[in-house]
Amino acid sequence: MYKNFKSVGKCVFGRGSFNQLDSILAEKRTSNDSYVVFLLDNYFKDKALANKIPLRGKDQLIWVDVDAHEPTTEQIDQLNAHIRELSPSLPIALVGIGGGSVMDIAKATSMMLTNEGLAQQYQGLNLIKNQGVYHIGIPTLAGTGAEVSMTAVLTGPTKKLGIKCDYTVFDQIVLDPDLIANAPKNQWFYTGMDTYIHCIESLTGTMLNEFSKAYGLKSLDLCREVFNQYGQNPEGDEKLMIASYMGGLSLTYSEVGVCHALSYGLSYVFGYRHGIANCIAFDELHDYYGDAVIEFKEMVKKHNVDIPKGLSKNWKEEEVAKMAQTAYALEHMWKHAVGQHWKEVITQDKIMELYYRM
Structure with a gap:
């Protein structure tokens, strides 16, 4: 429908x-x-x-x-x-x-x-x-x-x-x-990356269509201009604001995917804010988003932004299991990312494995 x-x-x-x-x-x-x-x-x-x-x-x-x-x-x-x-x-x-x-x-x-x-x-x-x-x-x-x-x-x-x-x-x-203008750099980056990730997930899933594709591709182009060229300046601010708007429309008629499912778990169990939770998760998702994760890492390096690593060494098994349970429940995201038969590929143990990479 x-x-x-x-x-x-x-x-x-x-x-x-x-x-x-x-x-x-x-x-x-x-x-x-x-x-x-x-x-x-x-x-x-x-x-x-x-x-x-x-x-x-x-x-x-x-x-x-x-x-x-x-x-x-x-x-x-x-x-x-x-x-x-x-x-x-x-x-x-x-x-x-x-x-x-x-x-x-x-x-x-x-x-x-x-x-x-x-x-x-x-x-x-x-x-x-x-x-x-x-x-x-x-x-x-x-x-x-x-x-x-x-x-x-x-x-x-x-x-x-x-x-x-x-x-x-x-x-x-x-x-x-x-x-x-003048947002704290890390916050500017984490929040801006939410749009970038919206677009990558929207454009690489089973619910992709020409409507979401049109908005997603343009938003992605604007994100790349901002984070690879303009940075935090007046023209960059205008581009990022429109990228956010278009990225939101792209995911509205498509869906988000693996990164957002994992970030919901991080936020629910440990209280991570959405933008940084996305960045923590996306940094470890090369298996799913390939070149986009490589590009993300290059933008992180360019702007000298801190993406927390090695977090899982301090997590208890029950906390990781609770995150996995939270993420697994987001059926619409997994269906978009993996397909109708996603449960044959994604288990809570598999999701726990993804969390342990962080």
């Missing part, structure tokens, strides 16, 4: 486009009681961006801490409860400003404001019943594709899995390359 997915409602791209946020929100402000909730990565405390947030009237700015771990279902439940305490009415818009984690938090919180229960109940495909609060995504890092993805990835009590449905897709995104 062909995928029938919803795209982002509106998109504005360009340097300084963040300054249009006030006018974008003005269309939603229909009464004096209406208010907007801004979720801002606490990385920007005491930075200029915080002073540019167009707060009006009863608007609320909530600082979001994503330093210690990736988004959790518990974190979404706490935000949901906090926002409901602010007012008897729901906000007319929810704006997520930050990296992929903050944007996923914004998507998930938007859903939980209009759906009963706990976030963990909705980890899966098409479990959300009611459309969420109007939500806007504004990336301050480029690479995750969260700005265009229909998935809000969350770590819950028993699994790492996204809330995924048509409603989760942002109603509006603002892609301003100025916002990703």
